[in-house]
Amino acid sequence: MSSQQQQLSRNAVDYEYVLEVAGVRKEFPGVVALDDVSLRVRPGTVHALMGENGAGKSTLMKIIAGIYSPDRGEVRLRGKAISLRRPLDAQQSGIAMIHQELLLMNSMTVAENIWIRREPRNVFRLIDHAKMHAQTQALFDRLNIKLDPEAEIGDLSVANRQMVEIAKAVSFDSDVLIMDEPTSAITENEVEHLFTIIRGLRERGIGIVYITHKMSELFEIADEFSVFRDGQYIGTHLSADVNRDDIIRMMVGRDISQMFPKEEVEIGAPVLEVQGLSREGVFHDISFTVHAGEIVGFAGLVGSGRSEVCCGIFGVDETQAGTLKIDGEVVRIKSPGDAIAHGIAFLTEDRKETGCFLPLSIQENVQAAVLHRKFVRAGFVDEAALAVESEAICKTLSVKTPGMEEVIENLSGGNQQKVLIGRWLLTEPKILILDEPTRGIDVGAKAEIHRLITQLAHKGVAVLMVSSEMPEVLGMSDRIVVMHEGRITGILNRDEADQVAIMNLAAQ
Amino acid sequence: MSNATIVAAEGDAMNAPKVRKKRPQEVSILLVLLGIAAFFEVLGWIFVGQSFLANASRLQIIILQVSVIGIIAVGVTQVIITGGIDLSSGSVVAMSAMIAATFAQNSEWPKIINPALTDLPFVVPLIVGLLVGGAAGFANGWLITKTKIPPFIATLGMMVSARGVARWYTNGSPVSGFTEDFAQIGNGMGRWAPVVIFLAVAVFFHVLMRYTRFGKFTYAIGANPQAARVSGINIDAHLIKVYMIAGLLAGLAAMVAIARIKTAQAGMGLMYELDAIAAAVIGGVSLSGGRGRITGTVIGALILGVMLSGFTFLRIDAYYQDIIKGLIIIAAVVVDQHRQNKAKKS
Numbered sequence: 001m002s003s004q005q006q007q008l009s010r011n012a013v014d015y016e017y018v019l020e021v022a023g024v025r026k027e028f029p030g031v032v033a034l035d036d037v038s039l040r041v042r043p044g045t046v047h048a049l050m051g052e053n054g055a056g057k058s059t060l061m062k063i064i065a066g067i068y069s070p071d072r073g074e075v076r077l078r079g080k081a082i083s084l085r086r087p088l089d090a091q092q093s094g095i096a097m098i099h100q101e102l103l104l105m106n107s108m109t110v111a112e113n114i115w116i117r118r119e120p121r122n123v124f125r126l127i128d129h130a131k132m133h134a135q136t137q138a139l140f141d142r143l144n145i146k147l148d149p150e151a152e153i154g155d156l157s158v159a160n161r162q163m164v165e166i167a168k169a170v171s172f173d174s175d176v177l178i179m180d181e182p183t184s185a186i187t188e189n190e191v192e193h194l195f196t197i198i199r200g201l202r203e204r205g206i207g208i209v210y211i212t213h214k215m216s217e218l219f220e221i222a223d224e225f226s227v228f229r230d231g232q233y234i235g236t237h238l239s240a241d242v243n244r245d246d247i248i249r250m251m252v253g254r255d256i257s258q259m260f261p262k263e264e265v266e267i268g269a270p271v272l273e274v275q276g277l278s279r280e281g282v283f284h285d286i287s288f289t290v291h292a293g294e295i296v297g298f299a300g301l302v303g304s305g306r307s308e309v310c311c312g313i314f315g316v317d318e319t320q321a322g323t324l325k326i327d328g329e330v331v332r333i334k335s336p337g338d339a340i341a342h343g344i345a346f347l348t349e350d351r352k353e354t355g356c357f358l359p360l361s362i363q364e365n366v367q368a369a370v371l372h373r374k375f376v377r378a379g380f381v382d383e384a385a386l387a388v389e390s391e392a393i394c395k396t397l398s399v400k401t402p403g404m405e406e407v408i409e410n411l412s413g414g415n416q417q418k419v420l421i422g423r424w425l426l427t428e429p430k431i432l433i434l435d436e437p438t439r440g441i442d443v444g445a446k447a448e449i450h451r452l453i454t455q456l457a458h459k460g461v462a463v464l465m466v467s468s469e470m471p472e473v474l475g476m477s478d479r480i481v482v483m484h485e486g487r488i489t490g491i492l493n494r495d496e497a498d499q500v501a502i503m504n505l506a507a508q
Numbered sequence: 509m510s511n512a513t514i515v516a517a518e519g520d521a522m523n524a525p526k527v528r529k530k531r532p533q534e535v536s537i538l539l540v541l542l543g544i545a546a547f548f549e550v551l552g553w554i555f556v557g558q559s560f561l562a563n564a565s566r567l568q569i570i571i572l573q574v575s576v577i578g579i580i581a582v583g584v585t586q587v588i589i590t591g592g593i594d595l596s597s598g599s600v601v602a603m604s605a606m607i608a609a610t611f612a613q614n615s616e617w618p619k620i621i622n623p624a625l626t627d628l629p630f631v632v633p634l635i636v637g638l639l640v641g642g643a644a645g646f647a648n649g650w651l652i653t654k655t656k657i658p659p660f661i662a663t664l665g666m667m668v669s670a671r672g673v674a675r676w677y678t679n680g681s682p683v684s685g686f687t688e689d690f691a692q693i694g695n696g697m698g699r700w701a702p703v704v705i706f707l708a709v710a711v712f713f714h715v716l717m718r719y720t721r722f723g724k725f726t727y728a729i730g731a732n733p734q735a736a737r738v739s740g741i742n743i744d745a746h747l748i749k750v751y752m753i754a755g756l757l758a759g760l761a762a763m764v765a766i767a768r769i770k771t772a773q774a775g776m777g778l779m780y781e782l783d784a785i786a787a788a789v790i791g792g793v794s795l796s797g798g799r800g801r802i803t804g805t806v807i808g809a810l811i812l813g814v815m816l817s818g819f820t821f822l823r824i825d826a827y828y829q830d831i832i833k834g835l836i837i838i839a840a841v842v843v844d845q846h847r848q849n850k851a852k853k854s
Contacts, residue, residue, distance in 0.1 A: 316738060337740035346738060354738050357731035359798040359848075368728055368739040371721045379720045423739070 015079035018043040018207035019064070019095070019176045024073030026059055033059040037073070037233045039226055041176065041207040046198060048222035048239070049211045052251055052470060052503075056231040057211050061178050064209070065097040066090035078175060096169035097178040104161055106154035111136040113153055114168045139167050143197055159190035166197060177201060178209045183217060184303055195221050213301050213507055215244050227251055245500075248507075252470065252499035262476055263454055268292030270328070271462035272344075272431045274313065277322030282308045283486040286322065290431065290462040295453065297477030298466040300506045305486040306466045307349050310433050313464075314339045314346040326431070340369060342431075345424035347417075349435040349466070355420045356408050363404040365419050366390040370426045393422040398448065414445025421452065432456060434465045438472060450476060470499050482506050533792045537807045544811060548818035560821055568699070574813035575702035576765045578806060581784040581791075582713045583645075583757030585805040586750050588788050589717075591730040591797025592652065592659035594751065596666035597758040597784055600644045601777030602674035604759040608637030609683035609772035612690040630689035637763040638756055644670055645755020649748035667781065674774040684771035694768025702764045709757065714802040726750060730797030786833070787812055790840040794848065811836075 021039040025032070034056045041047045049057045062068045064075055066084035074081045077093055084090050090097070104113050111132045112119075120131040136149035145163050153161060162182055169177050179198075183191045198208060198221060210222060218225055219239055227234040227250040234250050270289045277286040283305040290296045298306040311317045313324065315333040324331055326342050333339045339346065348354040357365050367375070367386050375386045391404055397418040401411060408416055417437070424432065434453070438446040453476060457463055467473045473480055480492045482505035490505040545561060552560035561567070580597045587594045612633035615625045644666055651662040697704055717723035725746050728736040737743055761780075766772040791808025793800025812833070819829045 314738070335740070335742065336738050337742060340740040348735075348738055354732075354734040357728055357735055357798065359794070360727060360731045364724065364727065367724070368736070368741075371724055372740055376721050379722060381719060381721055381724060383719065 015043075017041060017076075018078055019209070020076040020079075021060065021064065022074055022076065024060065024063060024070045024075070026063060026068060026070050032231055034063075034070075034231045037228070037231070039209075039233070040236065041209055042224070043175070043207050044202055044205045045223040046202055046208045046210050046221050048218050048225035049209060049228065050213075050218065050225055050247060050251055051228035052468075055228040055251075057228055058180065059231075060228070061097065061180055061209070061211065064090065064095060064176075065178060066095075091172060091174075094172070094175040095178065096172050096174035096176070097180070098162070098165045098169055098182060099180055104153045104164060107152065109150050109152055110147055110156075110164050111149040113164060114139070114171055136167075139171055143167055143170060143200065145197070159186035159194075162186060162190075162194065163197075166194075170201065174206065176207045176209065178211075180211045181213065182210075183212070183214065191217075215247065215507055218247070248500055248503045252503055262295075263458070265293040265454075265457045265478075267294050267478065268460060271326065272313075272464070273325035273328075275323045275325070277309065277312055277319055277324070279308065279312050279317060279319045282317075283312070283483075286312075286488055288481050288488065288491060290464055292430075292460045292462055293457050294478045295457050295463040295465060295476055297473040297480045298464065298483065299468075299470070299473045299480050299502050300483035302468060304483040304506065306483050307435050308486075309483070310346060310348075310435050310464070310466060314344060314433060316346075337372065340372060340427055343427075343429050344431045344433065345369070345427055345429035346433045347420055347424060347435060347437055349439070351413065351416055351420065351440075356416055358409040359407060361405045362394065362399070362401055362408055362411070362419055363387060363390055365408045366393065366404075366422050366426060369423050374426075389426060390422070393425055394419065397422050397425075397452065412441075412445075414441035417441055417445065417449065421449065429461060431462045431464070434463065436466060436468065438467070438469070470502065473502070474499065484508055534801060534803045534807065537790070537792055537804055537811075541807055541811050541814065544814055544818070548814070548821065551818075551822055555822060560818065566817060566821070570810075570813045570817045571703050572699070572768070573816065574809045575706035576761045576768075577780060577783045577787060577812070578706045578809040579709050579761040579764065580758050580780055581787040581805045581809050582709050582802055583754035584781070584784040585788045585791075585793050585800060585802060586713065586717065586726055587659070587754045588785070588793050588795060589726050589730045589797060589800050590747060590750055591733070592747070592751070593663065593785070593795075594645075594648065594754045595660065595663040595781050596644060596648060596670055597754065597761075598777040598780035598782075599667045599670035599674065600641050600755055600758040601762040601765065601780055602774055603644065603670040603677075604637045604640040605762040605766045605772040605776055606674045606677045606683060606774055607640050608633040608759075608763060609686070609766055610678070611636050612686045612766075613683065614685055614687045616685065627687045627689075630687060630693065633690055634693065634763055637759045639759070641759020641762065642752050642756040645752040645758070646748060648755065649751030652751065653744035653747050671774070678774070680774055682771050682773040686767065686770055691767050691770055694764050694766070694770075702768060705760070705764055709760070710802055710806050717802055722746075722749075727798055730799075732798070783812060786837045786840075789837060789844070792840075792844065794844050795841065796848070808840075 017040045019039070019041040021037065024034055024037045026034040037056065037060060039060065049060070051057050059068065063070050063084070066087045066089045069085060075084060076082065077095065082089075082093050084093070114136055115132050120128045120135065122128040133149050140147060140149070143166070145167055147156070147160055147163060153164065156164070182194060186194070201208060212218060222239045224236060224238055225247075226236040227247070229251060268291055271292050272290040274289070275287050278284045286309050288296065298309070300306050308317065312319045313333070315335045315338050324333060331342050333342065336346070352358070357368065367390055371381065375382045387404065394401070394404065399415050399418045399422070401415065408419060411419065421437075437453070438449055453463060453465070465473070465476060474497060478494055480497045480502065481488055482490045482492065482502055484506055489508065492501060548560040552558055580601070584594050584597060611628055612630070615627050618625045648659075648663050648666050651657060652659050692701065694702055717726065725736070725741050728739065728741060729743055729746060733743055762777065765776065787809035788800065788805045789795065789808070790811055791800070791804030791806070793804060815833065815836070816829065819832075
C-alpha cells in the first residue's frame with residue numbers, strides 16, 4: 001500500500017485488504033516452516049487456503065492469531081502493521097480464530113464459554129448471569145443459531161460446539177475470522193448451516209480465512225483461494241477461474257527428489273492379510289495384504305483413519321469386525337502384547353505421547369518391548385545381555401548420545417525416533433508398522449531411517465508405513481493404499497502412483 | 509529372522525559431546541541425612557551438653573521408629589512410581605492390626621471359661637494381617653483400573669472405610685494380651701526384629717524394582733502409560749499387583765507395630781500414610797511417576813526419624829516439629845520440580 005493510499009485511509013474505510021501478510025518467514029529447529037509467505041484477504045470475502053499436510057497453512061494461521069511470532073515479515077490489519085506477541089493481542093486487534101481442536105471448557109455453559117474474561121457485571125461487580133444469558137441469546141438470534149445458552153458444552157455435539165466457537169469469535173466484533181478445517185468433524189446438514197452462517201458474516205464485511213482440504217467446499221463457499229506448498233506461497237486465484245485439476249497441480253507440482261533409496265526387493269509370500277477390518281465410527285471394511293519384503297505405504301489426509309487402522313491391527317483399539325491373517329493363519333489380537341507375540345512391531349505416530357518414556361534412560365526405553373520373553377529368566381532381567389544387544393542396536397542406528405544411561409528426554413527428535421525404532425528391532429519383528437516414521441526430524445536422520453526401512457525390507461520384513469509426506473510415500477512404497485474418511489479409496493501400484501492420482505483418491 | 513545385524517549407517521554413534529558424570533540422587537539425599545545428624549550433634553553439645561549420635565539407645569530407638577513407617581513407605585514408593593498415590597496405608601494398618609490381633613491373643617483368660625481353647629501359632633495372625641492388608645490393596649487396585657477413578661479418590665475412600673472397619677470390629681475396644689511367639693515379631697532378636705524385617709523388605713523390593721521385569725514395568729507405566737501399553741504391558745493387571753503389594757506391606761507393618769507395643773487400637777496408624785509419602789518424596793521419588801528408588805525412600809524415612817528424635821532431644825515443642833516437617837516435605841517437592849524442569853531444558 002503506497003503512502004498516498006495510507007493518507008487516504010485515515011478517515012475512511014477504504015483499505016483494499018482487511019488482512020495482509022507480507023514476507024513472513026518462520027523456522028523451527030531443523031525445518032523452515034514458512035519461507036517468504038504472503039497472503040491478502042479482502043473484506044467481505046471468504047479466502048480459502050489450500051495445500052498438502054505440512055505445506056505451512058496451520059503455521060501461518062498461528063502467526064496471524066498471535067500464537068507463534070514470525071522470524072521475519074509483518075502482518076497488516078486494515079492497512080496497518082500490527083505486532084502480535086500473544087493470542088490476546090490478535091483477539092484485541094480484531095482477529096478471531098476457530099481452532100481445529102476446539103478450545104472450549106467442557107464443564108461450563110455455552111454463555112460462560114463465550115463471555116469468559118468479558119462477563120457482564122452488575123452494580124456489585126458480580127457476574128450478571130441474566131444479562132450474560134440475554135447477550136448470548138441476542139448473538140445467537142443474529143447468527144440464527146438455535147442453542148440453549150445455559151447448556152453445558154460437554155453435552156453438545158461437535159458441530160454445536162463449532163457453532164459456539166463461531167459465535168464466540170463473532171462476539172469479538174472481529175474483522176478477520178480464521179477457520180481451520182471447520183467441517184472436519186461435522187455432518188452434511190451441519191455443514192449447510194455453517195455455510196449459511198459464513199455467508200451471513202461475509203455480507204457483514206468480515207474477511208474469512210478458511211482452511212480446508214475439501215475441494216468441493218472450495219467451490220461452494222470460497223471467493224478466492226491461495227495455495228501453499230512446502231512452506232512457500234504459490235499463488236492466489238479466484239475460485240471461479242479454475243477447476244479441480246488446476247488446484248491439485250498447484251498443490252503438488254514438484255518432482256520427487258532422489259533421496260529415497262528404494263531398492264528392488266524380491267517380494268515374498270503374504271505375511272499380513274487384513275480382511276474387512278472395521279471399527280465403529282472410525283474405519284470400515286479395511287482389506288489389504290503386505291508381503292514379505294514389501295513396503296506398503298498408507299496415504300491420505302490427516303484424520304482419514306490411517307493411524308487408527310494401525311492401532312486396530314496392533315490391538316491398541318478394539319475392532320468390531322474383520323479378520324487378520326499372519327503367515328496364512330488367522331490370528332486374534334486383543335492387546336499389544338498379543339501383537340508383539342505374533343511378531344508385529346508398531347512405531348507410533350506421536351513420539352512423545354505414545355512412544356518415549358521421557359524420564360527414563362535410553363537403555364530402559366530400548367528394552368521396553370522385549371521384557372516379555374527374551375532376556376528374562378524367572379522374572380529377573382538379564383541386564384548384561386540386554387545391555388550388549390541394546391548398545392549394538394543403538395550403534396547400528398547411529399544414535400548420538402553420550403551413553404545408554406542418558407535420559408531420553410535430552411535427545412533430539414531424530415535420535416529419540418532411532419531409539420524407538422531400536423526398541424522394535426530388538427523384538428525381531430516379521431511385520432513392522434511405521435506411523436509417520438520421519439515426522440518432525442531433520443533431513444539427515446530422515447535419510448538414515450529411510451535407508452534402514454529399505455534394509456529391513458531386504459531382510460524379508462513386511463513393512464506398513466503411514467506417511468503424510470507425499471514424496472516419502474511415493475519414494476519408499478511398493479504399493480500405496482489411499483484412505484479417505486475411514487475407507488480405502490484405492491490401492492495403487494508403484495508404477496501407476498503419482499501425486500495427482502493420490503490426491504484424487506485422498507481428497508474426494 | 510534376525511534384524512540385529514543391520515549394516516551400520518555412516519556417522520559415529522555414541523560420540524556426542526560428553527556430559528559430566530551425574531552424582532546419583534541417593535548420594536545427595538544421604539548427604540542431607542548426614543548434614544541433619546551433624547546439625548543436631550552440634551546443637552546437642554551447645555544446648556544440651558551431650559552427644560546426639562554417640563548414644564546407642566537413641567540410635568536404636570530412631571531406627572525402630574523408622575521401621576514401621578519404612579515398611580509402609582516401600583509399598584507406597586512403588587505406587588508413586590506408577591504415577592499413583594496411596595492414602596489408605598494408615599487406616600489399612602489399623603484394620604489389619606485389629607483383625608489380626610484377635611487371632612494373636614493368648615488363651616490365658618478364655619481358658620477360664622473354655623479350657624479347650626489354646627494359643628494359635630504366631631503365623632496365623634501374621635497371615636491374617638497380610639491377607640487383610642493385601643485385600644485392601646487389591647480393592648484399591650481393582651477400583652482404580654476397572655472404574656478408572658483417580659488413585660487419590662479410590663484410596664481416600666479406602667482410608668475412610670478401613671478406619672471404620674477397624675473401629676467396628678471390636679466396637680472400638682483395644683485388643684491386647686498377645687502370645688509370646690507373636691510378640692517376638694516386634695521384640696525378637698534382641699529387640700531388633702522390626703529393623704531386620706524392614707531391611708529385608710527394603711532389600712527385597714530394591715532388587716525387585718531394579719533387576720526384575722516387574723520393576724521395569726512399574727517404572728514404564730509411571731513414565732508413560734500409553735507407551736507402556738503399546739510396548740505390550742498389561743497395565744491394569746500390573747497396577748492391581750502394585751496396589752496389592754502396598755496393602756500387603758501396610759498389613760506387615762501393622763503386625764510389627766502391634767507385636768512391638770503389644771496392643772492394637774482402632775486409632776493406630778493415624779497419618780502413617782502421609783509419613784510414608786513424605787519419606788518417599790524426601791527420598792527423591794517423583795510424584796509425577798517414573799522416577800525414584802527404594803534406597804532413596806529408606807534414607808527419606810531415616811531423615812524423618814532423625815528429625816523427630818533430634819527435636820525431642822533438643823526439647824523442641826511438638827508443634828514446631830510438625831511445622832518443620834511440613835516445610836521439609838514442601839522443599840523436597842520443590843527440589844523435585846526444579847530437577848524435572850532442568851532435565852527438560854537441557
